[in-house]
Amino acid sequence: MNWEQATNDYKxxxxxxxxxxxxxIDSYSRDIDKLLFFLEENNISVTPVAIQKYIIQQFIYEIAKEISPRSQARIISGLRSFFDYLIFEDYRVQNPLDLIETPKIGRKLPDTLSKFEIDQLINAIDLSHPQGERNKIIIEMLYACGLRVSELINLQLSDLFLDEGYIRVLGKGDKFRFVPIHYTTINFLNYYINSIRNLVKPYKEDEDIIFLNRRGKRLTRQMIFIVLKELATKINLKKKIGPHTLRHSFATHLLQNGADLRIIQQLLGHESITTTEIYVHLDKSYLQEVVEKYHPRK
Incomplete structure (x- = not known):
């Protein structure tokens, strides 16, 4: 088996x-391409079935000179998955990365925004055109409901249960969850749907999609990033932000105001509480307040 065949089968x-x-899939393929480039550069002729640990170690040593530990860890993980596949298909017996250690990396947490900064972003929106009203409710919902950007752009009219105060969200793994929505956000959303969205003729395949561009198509992830970036520039915000910053701020502010971590886990749609702990960073001052408030030796 050669590399081309192995890579195509793996994809x-x-x-x-x-x-x-x-x-x-493209990300996994790039990891293999990096290894192939190293083999070519060093005139190493070896098949994916025969490649041994010492060659992989040489490769990792070389890339470690140019990329961060986090990037190294991702590449090692990607290659380990590729060779696990070859073992699964009975092409190999051992994984050459089994005994190769992944670089130790700290948890990289995104910036959070204060409520004041979020209000600044919203107040900077130009409401003189329909897209401004749309962008306002988009930011409101990302922050008020803690949605992923993919969940937001695919949200449908049939997912709204506003009389009950909930929206239905299709999350990762095609799993639905119900997320409560604040009455203030409900008012903004109703205004957008009834006064802005109904002026746009949606494309047939997007008739049920809530957030549309001026041509009637659903928004892209890139469009949401662009909107936030432009608003951040407008208010001279020095933090690097995106839609996930608002989701992270949602979780952090709930925690700081006393919400239980398990509840936040359900709201975010995390399968594991460990994932929630990574997203929600606990600063030392907050931990001190919790101990002083709840411990019997206070």
Whole structure:
């Protein structure tokens, strides 16, 4: 088996059996391409079935000179997955990365925004045109409901249960969850739907999608990033932000105001509480307040 055949088979496996997105598959493929480039540069002729640990170690040593520990860890993980696939298909017996340690990396947490900064972003929106009103409710919902950007852009009219105070969200793994929505956000959303969205003729495939561009198509992830970036520049915000910053701020502010971590886990749609702990950073001052308030030796 040569590298081209192994790589193509692996990509089909990722697509069909694991159901990964094109972006994820491309990311795994780039990890293999980096290894192949190293082999070519060093005139190493070896098949994916025969490659041994010492060659992988040489490769990692070389890339470590140019990329961060986090990037190294991602590449090692990607290659380990590739060779696990070859073992699964009975092409190999051992994984050459099994005994290779992943670089130690700290948790990289995104910036959070204060309530004042979020209000600044919203107040900077130009409401003189319909897209401004749309952008306002988008930011409100990202922050008030803690949505992922993919969840927001795919939100449908049929997902709204506003009389009950909930929206239905299709999250990762095609799993639905119900998320409460604040009455203030409900008012903004109703105004957008009844006074702004109904002026746009949606494309047939997007008739049920809530957030549309001026041509009637659903918004892209990139469009939401651009809107936030422009607003951040407008208010001279020095933090690097995106839609996920608002989701992270949602969780952090709930925690700081006394919400239980398990409840936040459900609201964010995390399967594991460990994931929630990574997203929600606990500063020392807050931990001190919790101990002083709840410990019997206070």
């Amino acid at each position: 089909l496996y990722l697509q069909i059996e694991r159901g990964l997105s094109k972006n994820s």
